[in-house]
Amino acid sequence: MISLPSYILSDESKERISKVWNMTHTIAHYGWIPFILYLGWTHTANKPNLFNLLSPLPSV
Amino acid sequence: MSGMFQVPGQGAGAGMPRKPKSKFQEFRESPMYTVLVNGAFFVAGVAFIHSPLMEMLAPEL
Amino acid sequence: MSTPVALNDFSKIPTIPGVSPLTTEQSRQSFWSSNPISSFIIDTYKQIHSHRQSLSLSNPGTVEDLNKEVSRDVFLNQYFFTGLRADLNKAFSLNPAFQTSHTFSIGSNTLPTYAFSALFANDDLFVQGNLDSDYSLSGRLNYGWNKNNISKINVQIANGQPSMCQLEQDFKGSDFSANFKTLNPSFDLFSEEVFNGVAVGSLLQNITPNFALGLEVLYSRSQKGSPADAGVSYLTRYVSPKKDWIFSGQMQANGALVASFWRKVSANVEAGIETTLQAGMIPITDPVMGTPIGIQPTIEGSTTIGAKYEYRQSVYRGTIDSNGKVACFLERKILPTLSVLFCGEIDQFKQESKLGCGLQFETAGSQELLMMQQGLDAEGNPLQAPPQL
Numbered sequence: 001m002i003s004l005p006s007y008i009l010s011d012e013s014k015e016r017i018s019k020v021w022n023m024t025h026t027i028a029h030y031g032w033i034p035f036i037l038y039l040g041w042t043h044t045a046n047k048p049n050l051f052n053l054l055s056p057l058p059s060v
Numbered sequence: 061m062s063g064m065f066q067v068p069g070q071g072a073g074a075g076m077p078r079k080p081k082s083k084f085q086e087f088r089e090s091p092m093y094t095v096l097v098n099g100a101f102f103v104a105g106v107a108f109i110h111s112p113l114m115e116m117l118a119p120e121l
Numbered sequence: 122m123s124t125p126v127a128l129n130d131f132s133k134i135p136t137i138p139g140v141s142p143l144t145t146e147q148s149r150q151s152f153w154s155s156n157p158i159s160s161f162i163i164d165t166y167k168q169i170h171s172h173r174q175s176l177s178l179s180n181p182g183t184v185e186d187l188n189k190e191v192s193r194d195v196f197l198n199q200y201f202f203t204g205l206r207a208d209l210n211k212a213f214s215l216n217p218a219f220q221t222s223h224t225f226s227i228g229s230n231t232l233p234t235y236a237f238s239a240l241f242a243n244d245d246l247f248v249q250g251n252l253d254s255d256y257s258l259s260g261r262l263n264y265g266w267n268k269n270n271i272s273k274i275n276v277q278i279a280n281g282q283p284s285m286c287q288l289e290q291d292f293k294g295s296d297f298s299a300n301f302k303t304l305n306p307s308f309d310l311f312s313e314e315v316f317n318g319v320a321v322g323s324l325l326q327n328i329t330p331n332f333a334l335g336l337e338v339l340y341s342r343s344q345k346g347s348p349a350d351a352g353v354s355y356l357t358r359y360v361s362p363k364k365d366w367i368f369s370g371q372m373q374a375n376g377a378l379v380a381s382f383w384r385k386v387s388a389n390v391e392a393g394i395e396t397t398l399q400a401g402m403i404p405i406t407d408p409v410m411g412t413p414i415g416i417q418p419t420i421e422g423s424t425t426i427g428a429k430y431e432y433r434q435s436v437y438r439g440t441i442d443s444n445g446k447v448a449c450f451l452e453r454k455i456l457p458t459l460s461v462l463f464c465g466e467i468d469q470f471k472q473e474s475k476l477g478c479g480l481q482f483e484t485a486g487s488q489e490l491l492m493m494q495q496g497l498d499a500e501g502n503p504l505q506a507p508p509q510l
Contacts, residue, residue: 029278032250032260036239039248040219043241046487048213054237056209056223058484060491091400091420098396098422101443105394105426106382110366117428118390 178296181333184323185300187358188369190383191393195429197438197450201464204228206479213486215493217243220486229477233257256280269293273302297326314349317342325356333358339374376400386428394426445470457494458483 037053052059087093108114153159182189193199206226213219221239226232233253240249245265252258257279265271273289289302304319318341325335335356342349352374359368366384373379381395399421404413427440435453440446448466455461462479485491496503 025278025284028260028276029256029258032258032276033237033239033252036241036248036250037221040213040217040221040239040241043217043243044213044219044487046213048486052486053213053221056211056221056482056484058211058491059486060488091418094420094422095398098398098424098443101424102380102382102394102396105396105424109382109384109386109392109394109426114384114386114392118387118430120387121389121432 173296176296176330178327178330180293180296181298181325181327181335181358183291183293183298183300184325184335184337184356187325187335187356187371188379188381188383188395190367190391191369191381191395191427195383195391195393195427195438196395196425196440197427197448197464200438200450200452201448201466201475202226202229202232202477202479203475204232204477206232206462206477208479208481209484210482211484211486212490215490217241257282297324299324309345314342314345316340317345319343323354323356325358331360331362337374389431390428391431392426392428394424396422396424398422444468457496 041047041053048059153163204227206224206229209223209225211221213221219241221237224232224236224238226234226236233255236251236253238249238251240247242248247263248261250258250260258277260274260276262274263271264273269292271291271293273287273291275285275287275289277285285305287302287304288306289300292299300321300323302321304321306316306318306320308316320340321337323335323337325333327333333356335358337354337356339352339354340349341351354374355372357370361367364385366382368383369381371377371379376399378398378400379395381393383391383393385391401419401421402416403419405415405417406412407414423443425440425442427438430437434455435451437449437451439449441448446466446468448464450462450464452460452462460481460483462477462481464475464477466475468474483494485494492498492501
């Protein structure tokens with residue numbers, strides 16, 4: 001990853017970079033668990049529904 | 061005299077009579093003591109785990 | 122007159138003394154193998170390689186697992202908790218493994234009151250995530266490119282705290298393991314400080330079939346402008362020929378010396394001991410002024426001895442250490458779907474104690490698993506072996 005020297009970056013693009021970074025941060029924060037659940041859901045034969053995925057009670 | 065301008069370390073304890081430490085006490089406070097004690101613990105522990113004593117602690121099922 | 126030689130048999134052509142005929146390797150006319158310099162290097166490499174193969178060394182295991190048998194299997198540090206807790210694990214499938222888990226806890230300073238975690242694993246991918254009631258996330262992803270290369274990502278994001286990201290690459294050779302990891306890396310190619318963060322490289326090499334030596338190099342610069350820190354740790358591990366005892370030693374860059382010993386006493390009993398000596402400096406402050414006037418070297422040491430008893434329905438762990446702490450951790454499966462956990466610790470010197478109790482429920486997310494948990498297969502016939510859930 002090559003970043004430009006700091007004196008070339010305008011304040012505007014600096015702001016944009018930090019905005020993108022913050023967004024990645026938020027997506028990773030709240031998207032990680034749904035990502036695993038989706039991954040598991042697609043690989044499970046009986047395709048449990050969302051309530052079954054999240055409830056701790058036995059679903060059968 | 062507040063002791064403000066004295067040589068550090070001489071202020072508080074200077075007046076009190078200092079008991080001479082015995083050789084053993086000096087050794088006990090040195091880092092060498094910790095090393096030796098823990099080294100001895102380790103050797104004793106390894107000997108214990110390797111000995112038939114440890115096998116006696118393992119129940120036969 | 123000599124007898125004519127068949128032209129296709131090059132090995133019988135008379136040669137000038139001192140010059141050997143082309144070997145089959147050389148006669149393949151590759152530039153690299155016919156060039157004397159590169160062929161020397163290639164030959165030397167092949168020679169060393171074949172010599173290494175002839176030693177029949179096995180992989181020494183990873184640096185991370187150097188004293189795993191003692192510190193993670195026998196000792197209970199990483200299982201210990203305080204207060205009350207309940208885990209509700211729900212398995213949806215076994216292959217690929219997919220399960221979710223809800224953890225409730227009260228009365229603990231370290232465990233959050235509620236945490237949800239999900240896990241997915243198949244042959245080459247492992248993904249795990251844990252989100253707790255303070256909205257802090259810890260996640261990990263391991264991906265095996267082939268059986269020698271594993272990439273790992275570890276992320277920790279907490280509200281109001283700096284987040285942490287660790288990238289790791291594991292390489293397993295036939296007789297060595299190499300690992301490279303970096304924590305919160307950032308690059309700035311145009312300033313003098315190109316790299317910020319922590320980088321650790323380690324190598325563990327088997328010298329004989331049982332004995333391995335290793336090296337770990339650490340470089341860290343936590344903030345821009347602050348001086349960087351570097352250190353080297355030395356590692357060693359010896360596995361007995363019958364694999365029933367293991368010795369491992371570490372001399373860490375921060376001044377700690379760790380020696381550990383593990384033995385498998387019988388089929389279900391393991392015992393281990395670990396000694397840590399930590400050298401450090403404490404500043405001496407002036408008794409009157411309170412200003413530092415010098416530093417004094419100190420060594421702190423502790424030795425822990427412990428044993429683990431593992432049976433089909435229960436696991437017992439106990440440790441005693443030289444600082445006067447006695448601890449135990451008991452785990453017993455009372456039903457196929459319910460386990461009870463108990464852990465306690467008494468500090469004899471400080472007169473303190475800690476206690477933890479827990480329940481672990483296993484529930485099923487599919488019909489097949491529900492039958493398995495009750496010891497039946499999919500058709501309702503009893504299973505031969507108890508399920509390993």
